[in-house]
Structures are given as C-alpha cells and as structure tokens.
Amino acid sequence: MSELSMPRCWNRETKPHSFCPGCGHGLVLKALGMAVDELELAEQVTFACDIGCSLLAWNFFNFPSLQTHHGRTIPVMVGLKKADSKRVAVAYMGDGGGYSIGLQHLVSTAVRDDPVTVILVNNTVYAMTGGQMAPTTLPGQKTETTPFGRDEAETGFPLKGPELLAGVVHPEAYLARGTVAQVLRLKKTIQKGLETQRKGHFAFIEALSTCPTNWRTNAAATWSFLEREMSDYYQTAEIPH
C-alpha cells in the first residue's frame, strides 16, 4: 500500500494488518479512516471493537481504541459518550456480535437514540470461530453449522439490521447499508453516520463484506458472492425510516 493510499489516522506501526487475505475488514476500516481524516475527527474519536475478527482492529488506528466483549461494544461506547459527550464514539463489530449476542444492546441504543456511530460488518458468517451460521447467513448458504445449506424453515431468514431498526429509531437517526465493493460510497455513508452522531443522534451502518477463508472461495467467487448473492438479498442504500 502506498503512502498516499493509507489514511492518516491509521496506525502505521500495525500495518500490514493481520486480517486474512481477501477479508473485507481492511476496506471497511479504510473507509472509516478516510471518513475520519476528511472530517478531521481523529482527535475526537474513541474506537471500540468487539471480539471476533473485529478485535484485530484494536490497535488499527492512532486514536484511543479498545477491544471489548462479544456483543458488548455498543454499551461500552454508550457509557463513554454519556461520560464525555465531546468524544465521537465509534462501535465496530461483526454480524454475530451486533445481530445475535448483542442485539438487545443495538435495539435499545437505537430506541434511546444514543449519539453513537455503530459500524457492523456483515460477512454472513462467524469467521473467527471457524465459519458457523450467523444471523446474516443467506438461505442455502453452507457453513460449519449449516453443512447442507441454511434451511430457512428451521433457522429463519437472514436478519436485515438497518431495516429492523427502521421501526424504532428517532426521525433524525441515520441508517444505511454499504458495501466494500464501493469503498468511496461506504466512506460517505460513514461520514454521514459520524455527522449524525455530532448532531446528537444514533447512526448505524452495515457494511457488506467478504470472508474468503470461511466461504472457501477464490477471488472471483468471493467477489461474485458479494456482488450477486449478498447484494441481491441486502439492499445497499440509506434505509428510510
């Protein structure tokens, strides 16, 4: 990666990063880095990541960052924001943390309109633990716990987070889904999410992402799964509410 392409707020000492080759986390974090740079927020941001693959971002940036427990990143950032409203609180997690074990925190924070920015990476699997079904696993998709394909009669349909929250958020809150296939658009979405927090409201951005390690896909099949199957099921747009 050239000097120019690395966001200023990235911690260069921890690059190259430790995500798997082909993982989308690096792109989401690049979009976040660019968004923070452009808004000149590096001095204000406190970043917290979940456990799961997102934990590998614990020292990714130059701003204060901490790693929490599975699903508990949102309450940590809510408490931090309550204690110090000048900070810009960014909670970063995967789909298991945000939509499964920590869903009560996500929904309750959205209901309260807590001014935090939540970025959730949807790669359709629990990746760090070896590729189990996530709330976002697509119908028919094979994982370690759906070896014959996800059966929606048994396990239900994939959870659409921003659409779920659309029913409970404040009118001024921000809900969107982006994709690592369009990093600049994702950056703009994250910027809106950060600006929404600064106006005192809750912001939630889901980023569609890739996991070739657990999908067991080559580059072409990885990109195809993201751009076709995932993008067909999950609308990448600002979600009206």
Place this chain on the structure above:
Amino acid sequence: MEKAVRKERRVFMTGNEVVAWAALAAGAVHMFGYPITPQNEIMHYWRRLAPEYGRGFLQTEDELSAGFTAIGAIIAGKAAFSATAGPGTILFQEPLSMAEMMRLPLVLVVQQRGGPSTATVIYSQQEVTLACFGGNGEGMRLVYSTASHQELYDYTIKAFHHAWSYRFPTLVLGDGYQAKMREALIIYDPAERGWEAIPAEPILGPERIQGGGRPLLHLRNAFSVEEELAEVLREHLDDFARAAPELVEYEFTGEPGAEILVAAHGIVGRAARAAVEELRAEGRPVNFFRAITLRPFPEEALLEALRISGGAMLVVESAVGQFGRMARLAVAGEPLRSFKTLYRPGVGIAAEEIKEAVLA
C-alpha cells in the same frame, strides 16, 4: 459537581437509600442500573437525587449493559457504578471479568437475595463465591461485606476510592435485609474524614502516558499466545498480592485461652457478635471474628485469631460454606481441635441459634 452531603448528620434510612447517599457523597458521577429486587431503591433514590447534584443515570436494557456502560464511562474517566442482586450478579460477571483483565475500577453494590436461580427476593449470603470468584479468572476484585448501615455508607465510599487507587473492580456486599431495613447511621462529607476526591482520570487516551513515554491509545483483552497473557496476569496478581496487606479488614474481639472462635461475615456477623457477647457475659470464653474484606481475605488475621482460640472454630453463614470454604482454606495448615459449622442457606440466623451451636 455539587457536594451531596456537607454536614455530618444522624439519619434513619433503609440500606438502599444509604447506598445512594454514599455514592453521591463519594462523588460518583454516573449510575447505570437495571431493576432487580432487592436493590431497586438504590436506583430510585439515585435517580431522584442525581440531577440535584449534577450526576447522571441511565436505566439500561439488562445487567450486561449496566456493567458495560459503566465501563465505558470509567474509560472516559468518570466514577461510575451499578447495583444488582441474584441472577443480575451472574450477568455482571461478564463486565466484571473485563474489568479484572483491564484493571477497570468498576464499583458494584450487591444486595444478596436467595439462590440459586430466582429463589427469593428477600435475603441470603449466597452470592459470596460469585462476588469473589465469579469471573473466568483469578478473582482479582476487592469485596467488602458490610454488617450495618453505617458500614454500607463507609464502605461504599471506600469502594470508589480503592477501586480507583488500586484499579481493581470493587464490590460492596449487603443483603436484602439490609436493603429494606431502616437503621440509624451518621452520614458525612467524606472530605472531612480524609477522603479527597475519587482519583478518577481517563483510562485511555493521549493524556495517559505509559512506559517509554508513549501515550496509552490501545487496550485489549485478547492475547495471541499463552506467555503474553501469563506476563500480564503475573503483573496483576503481584499487584493484588502487594495490595492485600493494605486492604484486608476484619473485626476481632477475644482473648487468649478461649474455647472456640466464632467466625462470620456481613449481618450474620452481628448475630455472631451478640451471641459471643452473651456467652462471655455468662462466663464462657468465646472469641469473635468477622471478615470485612472477603477479597483479599484476612487470612493471617483469622489464623492468628484461631491460634489464640485453642484451634476450635465455628463458622456461621446464611449459605452452605461459601464463606466457610475460604475460612477453612485460610487455616488449612493449622491443626484444628474442631471445625463446626452453622449453615442456613438463604435464611437469617439469630444470636440464640449461634449460642446453641457453640454450646452443642
């Protein structure tokens, strides 16, 4: 932030009200709470009083959130706390374990109720093991067990100071009887008793300079290899062991040559003290020991008390050996003449019963 208690005064309050006033007086800034009986009125009083003194409150979606929001506020440098009981104490083990690993001064007041499960909302001393060793680690917490409303006030204040000074999560144990019962006590401005402001500061950020003059910008709980974790834990365990002699507290009354030592903690300690006083008045040489800190445990003091009590001990508690195991372990190397127990899980114990157990 306005002082909540300026002048020393005598009051007559429930234990829950006492805790709210103590946290206000100590200078706690935020409470994060979730309803569970018998601690609810701590939240109620705090919520009503907090705006008057510039403090914050959030009713969270569960105890996990109460613990982790408190942790977030603590990371931002504010003294934050919560209160819980029973199944709530189970859920609190998750934030407490993070606080142990990251050395975060999370303060939690536990008004013990009957267990296991939802059991009773009334009373027990059954949350001792959970309070002391409930995490997936080594029990690096400070745990105070209080025996009166005065102690609830004193030790809640102390909990904030010691949590922030020693950087271990700190629990104050009361119980449902204390929570709901009214009792007289003196409330005071902690500054007048030598407690300066809680030494709270941001845990994470450019202002925190660590070894090598580098700002502390990154905190984690997950380590790549066993040795890396072992190194961090060694430091924490050493800190805990070093702090223990400064932290242990207990009450002992007795004389050499006694026939037995009665050991207890919390409000059962009051019944035990009364029993011992009556027995002594009747001419029976009986000694009394009450642990105030359960973590760190006053091991040496108990051993010494046992030695001058002829090697005989009666442990009394409203649980089945949660305190007793710690007491027995503390004197494990000592030859015992007798080790008797009076265990009443989830049930109160009167002085008469303790007297009978001594005489049996």
